Amino acid sequence: MHNARKVFVVKLKIVSFKIYLLFVLILFHYDSFSSEIPIIVIAPSKKAQSLSSVGSSVTVLDENFFENTNETFLGDVLAGNTTSANFFQSGGHGTSSAVQLRGLPKRYTTVYIDGVKMSDPSSVSNDFDFNNILTGQISRVEILKGNQSSVYGSGAIGGTINITTKRGKPGLHKNWTYTMGSNETHNLSTSISGANEKNNFYFGIERFQTNGISAMTHNEEKDRYRNNSFVGNFDRKINDKLKLKSNIRIAETYLQYDKEINTATTTHSEEADGLEASTNIGLNFKIGEKFSSDLIIANTYIERIYGAAPGSGNTTKDNYYGERYTYLYKGNYNFNLDNSVVFGFERENDKIGYNKDMTGLSIKNAHVNSAYFDFQKRNTKNIYTTFGSRFDEHSKAGNEESHRITVAYLFDDKLTKLKSSYGTGFRFPSLYEMYFVYAANSSSLGYVKAENSKSFDFGIEKTIPNLNLTVDLSYFNLEYTDVLEGWKTGTSSGSSYTTQNMPGTVKSQGLELISTWKVNDLLNFALNYTYTSTYDGAEQDDPDKSSSYTNAQMVRVPRNIINLKTNYIFKNYNNLSLTLNSKWSDVARDYGNGNRTYDDERTDDYFVNDLNLNYNLSNYNIFFNVTNVLDEKYETARDYSQMNRSFNLGIKKSF
Numbered sequence: 001m002h003n004a005r006k007v008f009v010v011k012l013k014i015v016s017f018k019i020y021l022l023f024v025l026i027l028f029h030y031d032s033f034s035s036e037i038p039i040i041v042i043a044p045s046k047k048a049q050s051l052s053s054v055g056s057s058v059t060v061l062d063e064n065f066f067e068n069t070n071e072t073f074l075g076d077v078l079a080g081n082t083t084s085a086n087f088f089q090s091g092g093h094g095t096s097s098a099v100q101l102r103g104l105p106k107r108y109t110t111v112y113i114d115g116v117k118m119s120d121p122s123s124v125s126n127d128f129d130f131n132n133i134l135t136g137q138i139s140r141v142e143i144l145k146g147n148q149s150s151v152y153g154s155g156a157i158g159g160t161i162n163i164t165t166k167r168g169k170p171g172l173h174k175n176w177t178y179t180m181g182s183n184e185t186h187n188l189s190t191s192i193s194g195a196n197e198k199n200n201f202y203f204g205i206e207r208f209q210t211n212g213i214s215a216m217t218h219n220e221e222k223d224r225y226r227n228n229s230f231v232g233n234f235d236r237k238i239n240d241k242l243k244l245k246s247n248i249r250i251a252e253t254y255l256q257y258d259k260e261i262n263t264a265t266t267t268h269s270e271e272a273d274g275l276e277a278s279t280n281i282g283l284n285f286k287i288g289e290k291f292s293s294d295l296i297i298a299n300t301y302i303e304r305i306y307g308a309a310p311g312s313g314n315t316t317k318d319n320y321y322g323e324r325y326t327y328l329y330k331g332n333y334n335f336n337l338d339n340s341v342v343f344g345f346e347r348e349n350d351k352i353g354y355n356k357d358m359t360g361l362s363i364k365n366a367h368v369n370s371a372y373f374d375f376q377k378r379n380t381k382n383i384y385t386t387f388g389s390r391f392d393e394h395s396k397a398g399n400e401e402s403h404r405i406t407v408a409y410l411f412d413d414k415l416t417k418l419k420s421s422y423g424t425g426f427r428f429p430s431l432y433e434m435y436f437v438y439a440a441n442s443s444s445l446g447y448v449k450a451e452n453s454k455s456f457d458f459g460i461e462k463t464i465p466n467l468n469l470t471v472d473l474s475y476f477n478l479e480y481t482d483v484l485e486g487w488k489t490g491t492s493s494g495s496s497y498t499t500q501n502m503p504g505t506v507k508s509q510g511l512e513l514i515s516t517w518k519v520n521d522l523l524n525f526a527l528n529y530t531y532t533s534t535y536d537g538a539e540q541d542d543p544d545k546s547s548s549y550t551n552a553q554m555v556r557v558p559r560n561i562i563n564l565k566t567n568y569i570f571k572n573y574n575n576l577s578l579t580l581n582s583k584w585s586d587v588a589r590d591y592g593n594g595n596r597t598y599d600d601e602r603t604d605d606y607f608v609n610d611l612n613l614n615y616n617l618s619n620y621n622i623f624f625n626v627t628n629v630l631d632e633k634y635e636t637a638r639d640y641s642q643m644n645r646s647f648n649l650g651i652k653k654s655f
Helices: 002-029 063-068 074-080 431-435
Strands: 057-061 085-089 097-101 109-113 138-145 159-165 171-181 185-195 199-210 225-237 242-257 270-287 291-308 317-334 339-356 362-378 383-394 398-410 416-427 451-464 469-481 505-518 523-535 560-569 576-585 606-617 620-627 646-654
Touching: 057 469, 063 138, 074 085, 074 097, 074 138, 097 109, 185 646, 339 431, 362 431
Parallel strands: 109 159
Antiparallel strands: 057 138, 085 097, 138 159, 171 185, 171 646, 185 199, 199 225, 225 242, 242 270, 270 291, 291 317, 317 339, 339 362, 362 383, 383 398, 398 416, 416 451, 451 469, 469 505, 505 523, 523 560, 560 576, 576 606, 606 620, 620 646
């Protein structure tokens, strides 16, 4: 009876959504007129341009969003809001987390902070971990979906997330926020910022700590987490043609975690200390009225130390070290108001180290030289096109080319836009994949080569002013080859595992729907639906197909995800608002174990709700959050816990 009811509820949710979608599509025939307020984005081409002229799919979380959100971690923002991103985490706060775009593993999403690539050079696949980035120091996030390698290089196959940290505003401003809640959670942040005609500065400090929850579902002990973060930005206008920009970001972390998923007696047997530091300094200079340039030098340093928790009797520690020096030049030439070109040259020097028991780091390094251009043209008053190409030279993995073309058609009423893009992309193997996964770079095997991809998408955006309704509907289709797998049996050296380029093609296609509806001044909705169909390797009849490939849905990729955000402002108390974030996620395959059945090798579907109550009093903001209101027991990664029902009370002060 219980299972039948569950199936009925799921079917009811799907049917309700289909009715809503049909309703939205019917509304496309409405004709209305309004004045457009342009939204300016940076991510698609690394230059400021109106969102209405962009042919790629872009989601913007602006400064107003981050000023009003009460989420502490950026990962939680991306997981619970209408961004078309899939988010999973291996436990509570501080544990490994990842964002997936368009059904692809996390290594195919590149992350930039203030214009500089922020992946971890020492990680297995050179990806970015969202578990340590706090929202208190973020002003804007742009999520650019689809192949972006022609602009952003290696790894930008699923998309790019462009993060901008806070800058000062005219005058002098001070802010602080304090939050306390379940699991002895405390978060304190404070900042000072300001700006005048010549100087702009922001300095912010944030400390988060919690006793946490058990990372493993079969344990009851709690895994503690601590994060101390600092962000400092300073810009100086030297003259009308020259501007100096600088940035520093530091995060020091401590985490207890459960290492073995199959050991029921595990009690935070492991702990990890982490340090992330990034600095960059740049010059922006103009020549005449049409040409501007940016020159940036940046450094990223990451160190992670893993070891047994005190009292375990085990003193062994593993050390991971990664460092990147980045040198960037970007030029922007505006031929006229409608036509421009962005071009650039980049060099990345990566270095990583790894050891067992702190016996001395084994250092490996590589570098990449790159050149790219992106040409934007307004063909008619309604048609916008871009074409871009990039060439990358890797010191160990060879050379790669990537290309992209986009088209946007904006109707005369500026309320409807058709958009489409096609691009090729690639991902170079990480230093870890080349050197530290057994014998991948042995003389008999040679160096592994880059993964390659191609993708296409088509979409429509529609605004219906009479109903205060916006709809963004996109179809995407992509595939990639030469997939790097780190767990292939049988090598020439006799080892059990190595990294190799696998045969076959991985395919992903689906639909993304993002819609907002302002019912009136008091009530508004934001809806996101994503359907993803993706397959993990070669066709079944391919004689070279790896036994690890099943031609089934990729792991940790639900076919269906629905996010609904409801916001209500109380009629007689305009300063009081209530927000409900609801998310339903379909079942998903997960990594297998030889002793498990199919049902054990997946995560179940789940329906989770988060409630937020806000009250504004002049310079104060008081908020109360309830996470997982219905106390749903669920997993985004098999065997790893997610937050049960928890409470947070906080206050913000600006002066």
